[in-house]
Amino acid sequence: MTVESALRGAAPHLLLDSLRTSLAQLYAASSADLLLVDYGFTSLRPVRPVQTPAGVRHVPVDTGPVGRVLRTQQPYLFRDDGPTATVFLPVTVRGDRLGVLVILLPRDRATPRSVESLSRVAETLGHALCVADRHTDLYRSTRRTQALTVAGEMQWDTLPGRGCTGPAFDLHAHWEPAYTSGGHLLDWSVTQDELLLVVADGAGPGTPAALVSTLALNAIRNARRAGLDLVGQASLTDQALYGQYRGKSMLAALLLRFDLTTGEIEVVDAGSPTLWLLRGAVTERIELDRQLPLGMFEDTVYATQRLRLLPGDRLVFVACGTDGPLVAGEYEAPDGPVARALARTRRLRGADAPGAVVRELRKTPGGAPDAVLVLCLDWRGHEAGPPGGRRDGSPPPP
Numbered sequence: 001m002t003v004e005s006a007l008r009g010a011a012p013h014l015l016l017d018s019l020r021t022s023l024a025q026l027y028a029a030s031s032a033d034l035l036l037v038d039y040g041f042t043s044l045r046p047v048r049p050v051q052t053p054a055g056v057r058h059v060p061v062d063t064g065p066v067g068r069v070l071r072t073q074q075p076y077l078f079r080d081d082g083p084t085a086t087v088f089l090p091v092t093v094r095g096d097r098l099g100v101l102v103i104l105l106p107r108d109r110a111t112p113r114s115v116e117s118l119s120r121v122a123e124t125l126g127h128a129l130c131v132a133d134r135h136t137d138l139y140r141s142t143r144r145t146q147a148l149t150v151a152g153e154m155q156w157d158t159l160p161g162r163g164c165t166g167p168a169f170d171l172h173a174h175w176e177p178a179y180t181s182g183g184h185l186l187d188w189s190v191t192q193d194e195l196l197l198v199v200a201d202g203a204g205p206g207t208p209a210a211l212v213s214t215l216a217l218n219a220i221r222n223a224r225r226a227g228l229d230l231v232g233q234a235s236l237t238d239q240a241l242y243g244q245y246r247g248k249s250m251l252a253a254l255l256l257r258f259d260l261t262t263g264e265i266e267v268v269d270a271g272s273p274t275l276w277l278l279r280g281a282v283t284e285r286i287e288l289d290r291q292l293p294l295g296m297f298e299d300t301v302y303a304t305q306r307l308r309l310l311p312g313d314r315l316v317f318v319a320c321g322t323d324g325p326l327v328a329g330e331y332e333a334p335d336g337p338v339a340r341a342l343a344r345t346r347r348l349r350g351a352d353a354p355g356a357v358v359r360e361l362r363k364t365p366g367g368a369p370d371a372v373l374v375l376c377l378d379w380r381g382h383e384a385g386p387p388g389g390r391r392d393g394s395p396p397p398p
Contacts, residue, residue, distance in 0.1 A: 004120075028109055030084065044100060089115075183205065183209030195258040203251055234270055268303070278314040286307065314379070316375070319373040337360075350376050
């Protein structure tokens, strides 16, 4: 039996036990530990299934070989003078970085061929984890360094993840607070020809805002899965929010459709978060015709606008809301906090840039927003790169 078939047949809470048994039989592995990144993306925490070996302890995401593998998304083989070698492998599903698999092998079994084979095992494990999350709380519990609020639980259960990659693009997001909720909304859907994306400002902190975002997200998904275009998605969501809240709770959102063959973008701007373009050495805010936020009035009519990306472009969406000490206009200024944060982080990988931008905004003297969502989309174009995108999520050179 292969490792892959063993994982498919294992009980959801026993994935790691099944993996250890298979690795011992096929690779003579003496141990295998799975470390999952926490909700705040600050540490990697070991899964503790039924059979609990000594294993490794949790480690910060920015230190050691485990942190290196999470950042670079490349396997790492460590050999010392002893009889064993350690293989560190990224566990990632379509660009969404889940954690790192650490396997201890006999020194003579730690070959480039075995590392390549084990990389495929780690990829299969990532997909198995996504399925297992529907049936057990083990892995979600592991990802916590502290208790989630009810609003935070709602947000994590509705948002699709932190990243997504395809032949034409890399998409990565980071938001704070991670263990409560700022009410931010994020969702995407990918087909062969298009990427549909929605980003929305938070409606405020706590459960009421999470309820607004959850209603809006499900309305957007309902419209999208029914085959409605962007205007139809915005209109249905607008009606759902207004019907429930009568204009008392609104959502400022961007709805976008990317043509993956041409780089053309269709946009509905409903009082949106800010959108920035990094092209070569230039960083500029994209000025859109802002329409009414979703849910403000009954039967609002929305219209689309069009943009176009070139290979090497980076789009950055910044949702700060208006709950910080600085008003939105100051954040959006050409020389404001967002522009400065983007300038300082422009050379980072797409996977690392959103978190770095959030940290830069947190340093804003007297003006750090209470809740921030940053999404970075690096555009390679239809003909660039191998299917699945770069494993490290890095942008092409300008």
